[in-house]
Amino acid sequence: MGLPMLHKPLGLLAELTHRCPLGCPYCSNPLALDDRQGELDTATWARVFKEAAALGVLHVHLSGGEPGARRDLVEITSASHAAGLYTNLITSAVGITEKTLGALAEAGLDHVQISIQHSDATAADHIAGYAGAFARKLALAAEVVRLGLPLTVNAVVHRANIDCIGDMVDLALELRASRVEIAHAQYYGWALTNRAMLMPTADQVERASRRVEELRKQHHGSIVIDAVVPDYHARFPKPCVGGWGRRSLNVTPTGKVLPCHAAESITGLEFWNVREHSLADIWANAPAFNAFRGTGWMKEPCASCPRREVDFGGCRCQAFALTGDAAATDPVCHLAPEHTRVTTLAAIQSDAPYIYRRM
Amino acid sequence: MSATDPGASIPDDARPKLPRGVRLAQSEAQGGWVLLAPERVFKADAIAVEIIKRCTGEATFGAIIDDLASAYAAPREKILADVTVLLRTLADKRLLEL
Numbered sequence: 001m002g003l004p005m006l007h008k009p010l011g012l013l014a015e016l017t018h019r020c021p022l023g024c025p026y027c028s029n030p031l032a033l034d035d036r037q038g039e040l041d042t043a044t045w046a047r048v049f050k051e052a053a054a055l056g057v058l059h060v061h062l063s064g065g066e067p068g069a070r071r072d073l074v075e076i077t078s079a080s081h082a083a084g085l086y087t088n089l090i091t092s093a094v095g096i097t098e099k100t101l102g103a104l105a106e107a108g109l110d111h112v113q114i115s116i117q118h119s120d121a122t123a124a125d126h127i128a129g130y131a132g133a134f135a136r137k138l139a140l141a142a143e144v145v146r147l148g149l150p151l152t153v154n155a156v157v158h159r160a161n162i163d164c165i166g167d168m169v170d171l172a173l174e175l176r177a178s179r180v181e182i183a184h185a186q187y188y189g190w191a192l193t194n195r196a197m198l199m200p201t202a203d204q205v206e207r208a209s210r211r212v213e214e215l216r217k218q219h220h221g222s223i224v225i226d227a228v229v230p231d232y233h234a235r236f237p238k239p240c241v242g243g244w245g246r247r248s249l250n251v252t253p254t255g256k257v258l259p260c261h262a263a264e265s266i267t268g269l270e271f272w273n274v275r276e277h278s279l280a281d282i283w284a285n286a287p288a289f290n291a292f293r294g295t296g297w298m299k300e301p302c303a304s305c306p307r308r309e310v311d312f313g314g315c316r317c318q319a320f321a322l323t324g325d326a327a328a329t330d331p332v333c334h335l336a337p338e339h340t341r342v343t344t345l346a347a348i349q350s351d352a353p354y355i356y357r358r359m
Numbered sequence: 360m361s362a363t364d365p366g367a368s369i370p371d372d373a374r375p376k377l378p379r380g381v382r383l384a385q386s387e388a389q390g391g392w393v394l395l396a397p398e399r400v401f402k403a404d405a406i407a408v409e410i411i412k413r414c415t416g417e418a419t420f421g422a423i424i425d426d427l428a429s430a431y432a433a434p435r436e437k438i439l440a441d442v443t444v445l446l447r448t449l450a451d452k453r454l455l456e457l
Contacts, residue, residue: 008388010400056388058400084384086395111380111397150380152397178380178453179397224453226398 005294006284008056011248012085013063013261014045016076018253020066021094023129023356024117026156026191026198028261029065033359038254042072044274046079048251051279053083057249060085065253068095074103081108088113090154093140094133101140105147112144113152113181118160119167127160129356141175152179157230158198159349162208169215173223180223182212184230188262188317190357196350205233232346236307237314237330244292244316249283257282259289262317266326292316297327301335369420369443373457376416381454383411396454410442414455420446 018033040048049060060080067073068091080087088111089104096104101112114137118124124134144151153172157165165182172180184205185191185198200208208230216225231238241248241260250258255274258264264271270287283289291297295308302313313319314330322331322341329336369375377383381396383403392403394411403411409430413423424442428435449455 010389053386054388056386058384058386058389058393058395059398084386086382086384088397110382110395113397148379150378150397178378221451221453 007243007246009052009247009249009283010057011059011061012048012052012057013061013248013250014048014076014080015063015065015250015252015261016045016067016070016073017065019069019359020064020092020357021069021130022066022092022133023358024115024127024156024190025129025194025354025356026158026185027357028186028189028191029357030189030262030264031193033065034253035359039070040251040253040255040274042075042079044255045076046083048274048279049080049083049085053085055280055283058086059088061088061090063090066092066095068092068100073100074107077104077109078107081110086110091115091140092128092133093137094130096140098140098143101143102147105149109149111150111152113154114141114144115154115156116168116171117156119164119171123160127354129354138175141177145176150179151175151177152181153177154181154183156183156185157200157208158185159200159204160198162200162204165208165211166215169219169223169225173219177223179226181226181228182208183228184208186228187232188265188321190355192321193355195345196348197352197354199232199346199349200230201349202233202346205230231315231318231332232342234332235334237311237318237332239311240315240318240330243309243312245283245289246293246312249279249289257286257289259292260317263288265317266320269326292327299327299329301333301337302329305335367443367447369446369457371419371421373420374416374418375414375420375423375446375450375455375457377411377414377454378456383408394449394454396452399452401454406441407445410445411449414446416456420457 018029087109090113093114117127121134125131155168169180187195212227245259250261256271272282272286298313302308316326319328319330320326323338331338331342384395385392392408394401394403424439428438450457
C-alpha cells in the first residue's frame with residue numbers, strides 16, 4: 001500500500017483562547033488549559049488564515065474558550081474575512097457586547113453560533129456555572145438577528161436537559177435562529193471527568209432521538225435541526241472529524257495544530273506549531289497528522305471491515321481514553337473487542353455535583 | 360413531512376437572493392466555485408454559478424430566465440425548468456430566498 005491520499009482540509013477550528021467566564025462541565029477544551037501569556041498574536045492568526053485559505057480551507061470557526069475574551073477579536077475576524085474565509089463565531093455570548101458584535105458584522109463575520117445550556121434560565125445558569133449567562137445569551141441572540149446575521153443555537157445535550165429538547169428547539173425558533181444543533185455530549189476532557197454526572201439513561205436517549213425526528217418533520221422549512229449522536233449508546237462509531245487528517249484541523253491558543261480538538265489527550269503524538277511551520281507543511285508532514293491518516297494503521301476488526309472508509313474506525317481519542325490504545329477500534333463499535341466497556345459506562349449515572357471547568 | 364415539490368413553479372416577479380450567511384466563493388485550492396453556508400459547503404458547477412450569480416435580489420425571476428435564455432441561446436422553457444429545480448432545491452435547504 002502506498003501513502004494515504006492527501007485530501008484538502010475544508011474547515012479550521014481556531015481556538016483563540018482558553019479563557020472563558022463559563023464553567024460548563026462538558027467543555028471540549030483539554031483539562032490542562034493554556035493561559036493568556038502563551039496565546040498567538042493577531043499577526044500570527046492573520047498568517048494562519050492566509051495559509052489556510054491557500055490550503056483549501058473554506059470555513060473558519062472562531063472559538064475558544066470564549067473568543068470574546070480576546071481584545072483583538074475584531075481584527076482577527078477582519079483577517080479571516082480578508083483571507084476569503086467563511087467566518088463563523090462560536091460564542092457563549094458572555095463577554096461580547098452589542099457594540100463589539102456590530103464591529104464584527106462590519107468586519108465581515110458571516111455567521112454566529114450561540115450555545116444554550118437549557119430552556120429554563122435557572123437550570124441553564126446552573127449548568128454553565130455562571131449566574132446571568134442565560135439572559136445575556138437571549139440578548140445577544142436578538143442583536144445577531146437584528147443585524148441580519150444568521151444564527152445557530154447550539155445545545156449540548158446530557159441527562160439534565162435531554163428531556164427538554166423540544167423546549168430548546170422552541171427557544172431557538174423564538175430567537176429566530178435558522179439552525180439548531182442538538183449535540184449530545186461527547187466524553188473527552190471535562191465531559192469525561194463529569195461522565196457519570198452527564199450520562200443520560202438508555203431510555204432518555206431513545207426518547208430523545210424519536211423527539212428529534214418528530215421536531216424535524218414539524219419544523220421542516222423553518223429551522224434546520226442538526227444532531228450529534230450520543231455515541232455511547234450507538235452500535236457503530238461516529239466518523240470522527242470525517243477521518244483523521246482528512247477534512248479539518250484545529251489550531252490551539254498557543255499555535256499547536258491538531259487533527260481534532262481532543263487529540264492532545266493521546267499521549268505520544270508529536271504536534272507541530274504554526275510558530276515554527278507553515279500550515280501546509282503541518283498538514284502534509286506533521287507526525288500527528290500522519291499517525292492515523294488513511295487505513296494503513298488499522299487493526300482488526302477495522303482493517304477488513306467494509307465500513308473502514310465510512311467511519312474510519314471511529315474516534316482515536318475515544319479508543320485511547322477507553323482502551324489505552326489509540327489504534328484500537330473505537331469501543332463504541334459493537335464489533336470492537338472492548339465494546340462492553342462502553343455499555344458498562346453508559347449505564348453508570350451519578351447525581352454528584354458537577355466538576356466545573358475552571359482555569 | 361411536506362416534501363417540497365422541486366418542480367413547483369416560481370412566480371415571475373419573485374426576486375431570488377442568497378440570504379445573509381450564504382455566499383458564493385472561489386477557492387483555487389478546491390478547484391473552483393463553492394456555495395458556502397453555516398457548516399455546509401456545496402460545489403457549484405459552471406451552470407449553477409451563472410444562475411446563482413444572477414440571484415441578487417434585484418433581478419426578477421422572469422428577467423433571470425430571459426437573460427439566461429439569451430446568453431445561452433437555449434429554449435426558454437428548458438431554462439425555466441432547469442432553473443426552477445435548482446432554485447427550489449436551494450430554497451428548500453435555506454440557501455436561497457425566493
